[in-house]
Amino acid sequence: MLVRIKAASLNYRDLLILRGQLGKAREGLIPFSDGAGEVAAVGAEVTRWRVGDRVAPLFYPDWTAGRFREAYGPAALGGGDADGVLADLVVMPETALVRIPQSLSFEEAATLPCAGLTAWHALVVRGGLGQGDTVLVQGTGGVALFGLQFATALKARTIVLSSSDEKRKRATELGAWKTANYRTTPEWDVEVRRVTDNIGVSHILELGGPDTFDRSLRALAAAGHIAQIGVFTGFGPQSNLIRLQLINASIDGINVGSGEHFAAMSDFIDAHAIKPIIDKRFAFAEVPAAYDELASGRHFGKLVIQL
Ligand SMILES: NC(=O)c1ccc[n+]([C@@H]2O[C@H](COP(=O)([O-])OP(=O)(O)OC[C@H]3O[C@@H](n4cnc5c(N)ncnc54)[C@H](OP(=O)(O)O)[C@@H]3O)[C@@H](O)[C@H]2O)c1
Incomplete structure (x- = not known):
């Protein structure tokens, strides 16, 4: 498949890769895992897609469905030795692409492959989130705001932590039930218990x-779930996990998600008219400024590159 990328988005991981904190990346690596575009050409044996289809590459191109395998790891887009999506055209096998939600623009859909899918996998697939649940998200970056939006659509109540009172206001407008400033209220676990009648989230x-x-362990309710x-x-x-035992709670390690998860998330986004929150858009030549913006932590939601 030849895919014309229309937009890409940045994740905190891209900063870690740039700084060498996720191991050594190949010299000349094309960065970014998250993008969306349209099919520009198909190979002779391609059966799933046609020219013009709106698609996104999977963060783990080989994790189409079922359980995660460690062998999928090295192919993660935009890190190590695997080129990413900050390109006009990328070549992918047909199985490594998913359709994007009909209701989203390319720029909005470009925020889904890592940030959106991680929040979906954590809360919905592994967490089984539903009405009456309470959710805590830390900060107002990409994963956190997708968590807030999915939880709100599922009629769960969300508490958002942020270092900025201005961002707390915006989170409330987006549906947050409560917010707390983790700088001025460093003991936010106490605050979380207070606003939940000492039950926790x-x-x-x-x-x-x-x-x-x-x-987080102290803010967690009995039988709760940490992603x-x-x-x-x-x-x-490192933690003393005895509290987990005492309150019959669980921790799941979350590493993005599969193509199957992505398809379910896209249906949900269409059905609930969820619009990813894009803070700023950058041109290709402004990619260094986009990295700086990400590093500054000023953003609310996602930073997108227009291609
Ligand atoms: N396991 C996975 O599959 C997976 C997938 C995606 C992301 N991640 C990880 O999840 C985290 C979020 O990624 P992202 O791309 O959503 O990040 P992001 O968009 O860059 O989020 C940045 C925001 O997070 C908040 N923040 C920073 N330090 C914080 C702290 N100590 N406590 C609470 N909030 C803090 C700040 O919000 P305020 O300005 O509101 O304070 C900051 O603006 C990163 O660590 C990333 O590596 C993991």
């Missing part, structure tokens, strides 16, 4: 890592 998107993990996702404060959180 049933689902947590753990994005912080070592500095947030213990607070271990992020590394904002470093790799390798």
